[in-house]
Amino acid sequence: MKGKRKKLTALFLCLVLIAALTACTGKDEGAAYAEEPAVQSEADAESSDPEALKTGNRQEPSLSDTNILIAYFTWAENTHVENPEAVDVDSTTSASVLLPGNTAKMANWIRERVDGDLFSIVVEEPYSDDYDECLDRAADEKAENARPGLMYHVENMQEYDVIFLGYPNWWYTAPMAIFSFIEEYDFSGKTIIPFCAHGTGGLAGSVKDITDALPDSAEVLEPIGVYRPDVDSAQPVINEWLDRLGFAETETADIKIKITVGDTELTAVMDDNATTQALIEQMPMTLPMMDLYGREMCYRYGAYALPTDNLWSDGYEVGDLAYWAPGGSLVILYKQNGEQFERQHLGHIESGVEVFENTGDVDVTFELLESVQ
Ligand SMILES: Cc1cc2nc3c(=O)[nH]c(=O)nc-3n(C[C@H](O)[C@H](O)[C@H](O)COP(=O)(O)O)c2cc1C
Known part of the structure; x- marks a missing residue:
């Protein structure tokens, strides 16, 4: 819907890299999958409540003007965590049940550069959020060469020429859901x-x-692998890899939307991130917004209803559009009252936002305007 269709300007095979990468078969210290004899063979090492999953990019991608799909599997979007606050984020074993998952982070950085459509591969039956239980099921599925059923499907796969395919290493290969995905199309x-x-x-x-x-x-082109502790700082490495693949940095266009409240029309310039993309895909839409705290208009989608990369920022300005993922709240800040909450910034209304000072609860219509350079 924005940006331009990118072309691969340089294609090359990955055999040399595969050989180099598969040579790296070290095992995680203390990780159970490194100690499980049933699935850990030398050959392996050397050859090669769904409603609660309110996150990610699970909805079917709607083909905009891109021929690129970025499909990925990540544990965090394939499990349900009852109490995210109770998860020990410092533990290397439990870290990836928290959103966004490592592979999802990589997927979002790829999308920032190549402007593809994101698609999260989600199994019908979520995995346990317990590491050992997840390991056991993944081991069983691998041993049985299982093909877990998938919740969502890419209806228009024929329109994609290039598919970035992301996954965590599970038991020295990809999760079996990746093979379900491959065999579906x-x-x-x-x-x-x-x-x-x-x-x-x-x-x-x-x-x-x-x-x-x-x-x-x-x-199959050159793959990239990122070691779990390095994922958070991997965006430059991913960009270098994309450069090598021939995906040049894109010129970014301003994404503008029209916001109508009663007779008043406002214009907002949107940021370019997964959350704004998901919102824009729903437009035009009219949302019944609540006036909260004499400060902001709010519409509650429900926790993690929209994909988010949790790009927290504080210090909001009057006119900002923002999203609070844990509560799934889309907000327009129309007045400062001193309090600030951490939210993901989505965009900014250029002028006239004070109209909300007198509306109370009101229906607000959002429409996409043309992207402009
Ligand atoms: C079931 C399971 C099996 C795993 N097996 C391996 C493995 O064989 N080798 C490895 O290097 N890492 C293994 N890991 C670690 C993951 O590849 C790593 O934590 C990855 O960053 C998770 O990405 P995600 O957050 O997108 O799910 C395993 C993790 C799980 C949950």
């Missing part, structure tokens, strides 16, 4: 670009296994 003639978040096992056999599962006419 015809990837003949398409370009597949794997990306992987992993422990000390690197990409292990994942790229080979994915390549084997694809038709011969699919082309």
Whole structure:
């Protein structure tokens, strides 16, 4: 819907890299998957309540003007955590049940650069948020070469030429859901670009296994693997990789929306992130907004109803549009009263936001205007 369709300007095969990457088969210290004899063979190492999952980019992607799909699987969007606050974020084993998952972070950075459509691969039956239970089920699924059922489907796969395919290393390969995904569509003639978040096992056999599962006419390009502790700082590395693949940095266009309240029309310039993209896909939309604290108009989608990269920022200005993911609240700040809450910034209304000082609860219509350079 914005930006331009990007073309691969340089394509090259990944065989050399695969060879290099699969050579990295170290195992996570203390990680149970490194000690489980049932699934940890040398061959492995060397060859190669769903309603509560209110997050991610699980909705079917609507094809805008891109021919690029960024599909990924991440544990955090495939489990349900009853009490996120109780999760020990310092623990290397439990960290990835918290949103956003490592692979999702990578996916969002790829999308920032290549302007593709995001699609989260979600199994019908969520995995346990308990690490050991998740490990056990993943091990069983791998041993059985299972194909877990998927909740969501890409209806217009034929319109995508390039598919970035993201996943965590699970038991020295990709989660079996990735193979469910691959087998669901015809990837003949398409370009597949794997990306992987992993422990000390690197990409292990994942790229080979994915390549084997694809038709011969699919082309697999240079993959990237990012070690779990490095994911948060990996955006530059991902951009360098995308440069090598020929995805040049894009010129960004201003995304403008019209906000109508009664007879008044306001214009807002939106940021470019996963949350704004999801909102824009719903437009035009009219939301019954509540006047809260004499300060902000609020519409509650429900916790994590929209994808979020949790780009928290404080210090909001009058006119800002923002999203608070844990409560799923979309807000327009129309007056300062001293209090500030951490929210994800979505955009800014250029002028006239004081109209809300007198509306009380009111229906507000949001429409996309043309993107302008
Ligand atoms: C079930 C399971 C199996 C795993 N197996 C491996 C493995 O074999 N090798 C490895 O390096 N990391 C392994 N890991 C660690 C994940 O690859 C790593 O934590 C990754 O960053 C998780 O990404 P995510 O947050 O997108 O799910 C495993 C994690 C889980 C939950």
